[in-house]
Every structure is written in C-alpha cells, then in structure tokens.
Amino acid sequence: MFENLSERLDKSFKLLKGQGKITEINVAETLKDIRRALLDADVNFKIAKKFTDDVKEKALGQEVLTAVKPGQLMVKIVKDELAMLMGGTFADIQLESKPAVILMSGLQGSGKTTFTGKLGNMLKTKKGKNPLLVAGDVYRPAAIDQLKVLGEQIGIPVYTEEGNMDPVKIAKAAIKLAKEKGHDVVIVDTAGRLAVDEQMMNEISAIKKAIDPDEILFVVDSMTGQDAVNTAKEFNDRLDFDGVVLTKLDGDTRGGAALSIRSVVEKPIKFVGTGEKVDALDVFHPDRMADRILGMGDIVSLVEKAQEQFDEEEARKLQDKLAKNTFNFNDFLKQINQIKKMGNLKDVVGMIPGMGKAMKGMEIEDDAFKHIEAIIFSMTAEERENPSVINGGRRKRIANGSGTNIQEVNRLLKQFTETRKMMKMVSQGKNVQRMMAGMQ
Ligand code: GDP
Secondary structure (H helix, E strand, C coil), X not given: CCHHHHHHHHHHHHCCCCCCXXXXXXXXHHHHHHHHHHHHCCCCHHHHHHHHHHHHHHHHHCCCCCCCCHHHHHHHHHHHHXXXXXXXXXXXXXXXXXXXXXXXXXXXXXCHHHHHHHHHHHHHHHHCCCEEEEEECCCCHHHHHHHXXXXXXXXXXXXCCCCCCCHHHHXXXXXXXXXXXXXXXXXXXXXXXXXXXXXXXXXHHHHHHHHCCXXXXXXXXXXXXXXXXXXXXXXXXXXXXXXXXEECCCCCCCCHHHHHHHHHHCCCEEEEECCCCCCCEEECCHHHHHHHHCCCCCHHHHHHHHHHHCCHHHHHHHHHHHHHCCCCHHHXXXXXXXXXXXXXXXXXXXXXXXXXXXXXXXXXXXXXXXXXXXXXXXXXXXXXXXXXXXXXXXXXXXXXXXXXCHHHHHHHHHHHHHHHHHHHHHHCCCHHHHHHHHCC
C-alpha cells in the first residue's frame, strides 16, 4: 500500500536538494509535486490543496537550522501534516460499559463480518475480554454461517436466532444474554447493501436507537477510494458513528481513503484490516502511518510486533552480538524463523525503514526464505559461525549442495554483510539520522 505515494513524495523532497533555505520560490515546485502525488493517490482535490497550503505555511515560517537541510525539514513537516490529516493521535474504542456494545455498519462486502471476528479475537487475546458476537445480518444466511465459522475458529460464542428476521430483537436479546452470562463486550454485525439505500439506513438507525451502543464503527473497503469517502459521509450523516475501520489495506489501494476520510467526516480511523486472516488487524496510529507513507518504515510497529514474538533474553543476546559484530548465520536463521512467525512477510518487511521503497515491484512470496534457508543449511558449522571463511570454492560447494547457484549464494553473503552493518547501526541508534541523510 501507498508505494506510489511514498515514491512520489520522496522525489518531491529531492527537488529541494542542495537548497540553502526554504523560500517561496524554491519550495513551489516541491509543493506542486506533493499535491500531484496526493491527487494521484486519490486524495480529494480540496484536501490536497489545503494540505499543501498548510505545508507551505509551516515550511516558510520555519527557521532552517544549520544542522538540518531544507529537504529534511520538509520531510518532517510533511510527515507531521500527514499524521494530522489522518487524525493526529491514536483513538481507542469505548469498552467501559458492562457489557460494552459495539455496532458495525457499512456496505455489503466492505468486510464487516470479517472485522467482527477480527475485533472479537483481538479483544479476547490482547485485552483479556470475553466477547459475544451477534449475527445481525439476517438477509444473508451465508453471513450468519460465516460468523459462526469465524466464532468457532477463534473460540468466541456467536448469538444467532434461526428464522428471526428482526435484527433489533436479535440484538436486544443478545445483550440480555451477554449480561446474564457475564460477557463484557457484545459486537453486533449487521446487514449491508451493495449501495446506500433507505431501508438499510432505517434498519441500522433502528438498531442504534434500540441498543444505544457504546461504539458505532463504520467499516469501509479502502480499495474503493473516493467512493469510500462518500459512503462514509452518508453513513455518518445518518448514524453519527464513532470511528472508521479501513479494510483491505493490504491490497493495491492508493491510499486516498485513508488520507481523506478523517477530514471529511471528522471521525477517527480506529482500525485497519490488512488481510483475510483473523489476525490481520492493526489498531490505527496516524503518526506511524505517516512514517510508513514516507517510506521511513514503521519502526515502532515493527518493534511492537517483534516484542510480541521475541523473548527478552534472546533479544538481549542479539543486541550483544550486534554490538560486538559477532552476528552470524545461525543467528540469521533464528531471525528468519522469528520473522516468519510475525505474519505476512510483505507487511513486515515494509515496516523496516527504507525497505518499502527498495522492495517496490518485488514479489515477496511466503516461502521467500526457502532458498536462503537451503543455502545456510548447506554451510558447515564453521562457515555459519564465521562467514568470512567462505571463499570461492566453498561458495561453489554451497551452491551445489543447496540446489541453488553461485549468484544466489553471492547475493545472500552480500545481503548478510549489509544486514549486519545495518543492524549494527540500528543497535547504535544511528538509523534515523542516516536515513534522513539518505533522503537528500
Ligand atoms: P461484509 O459483507 O461486510 O460482512 O464483508 P465480509 O466480511 O464478508 O468480507 C468481504 C470479503 O472481503 C471477504 O472475502 C473477506 O475475506 C475480504 N476481506 C475482509 N477484510 C479484508 C482485509 O482486510 N483484507 C483483505 N485482503 N480481504 C478482506
């Protein structure tokens, strides 16, 4: 996601290269480019214009410190503005009531049912909640089955009423049951339509009135671009929802919806769906997303994801090895295994600073590590521990043994050396300055 926009913005910053300070004249070209990049990412025209006006005002008003180049300053200003555009700060959902009632809204196919399961799973596994899911999409029997299957998969009960076509009654009965059985969260899935229609709006308004939810979430497919923004506006006018869930951000979306929705409906994006699997859900942090759009990598999310998987003892050992530069191929293998556990590889790699850009257009398969692992498995214990002994002859032997070729072995060795260098830098906290310098 956002690959095009990242690349375009990066180019626009380069236009300021070598400039001593930001002036009305030298910033004009950059601003024009930023605006074009936003429009091409399907950001609404008015929003794009306001964005560049705001950036310009900030840029011209800033003292350029001698230590910072104008291009770097511009990156910072654009990053802050992008974060502001997407809401500035993280907005959580309301879970205080017992039970907290969450109502889903959105068009058919937006990903409501999938998200209902994902949210239940996240609240259960990360917040220790005991949710009850409610199948309120009474028109599509398949939707009820879909939620039941999801519920079974994640071990969360699903409330359904065979033959009852009244979602208001179903939702009320589910909340009553939740109180009796001690569920602290009730998530109500509802029926969508292919397009906004009066009957659907009346129905969801009636559910809202009857159950008075703590949180109404509007679910929307980010691939639909400006349509997503328009639909959000229509739903918000009727429902006054509390937050937006952007789904399918793993797809080929240009990002316009993520960037425009907040300023059109004045409601925060709270979650983003990043895949079909039940754990493909992230809470939305505007500042981290802005980092990601600028191709700076979402180092904070990466670290958090890593922390979920890595154990501290291992992490300390790794840090030690990195600092002492004794990181070897055995550690590399361990890292590969950890990364594999972190989920969708393309997402993970995209979070590493600089990698999003470097990977543009590259296909990353889930078994992308297969060759790498085969090569490392073909090394002797000595070679793994001390890669500097791997000379020409050994490279040939390793290539034969692993069923790869000498070029692949060479590439891996080169990558390994680069990784070791980069990790050493990261471990010494130098990455940020280096990356920023690299942008000039
Ligand atoms: P609903 O009609 O709003 O309940 O939509 P569904 O939950 O049935 O989702 C519609 C389709 O989108 C299904 O095929 C889902 O697997 C898919 N889907 C939902 N969320 C995501 C997501 O974040 N990423 C991707 N790639 N697919 C998703």
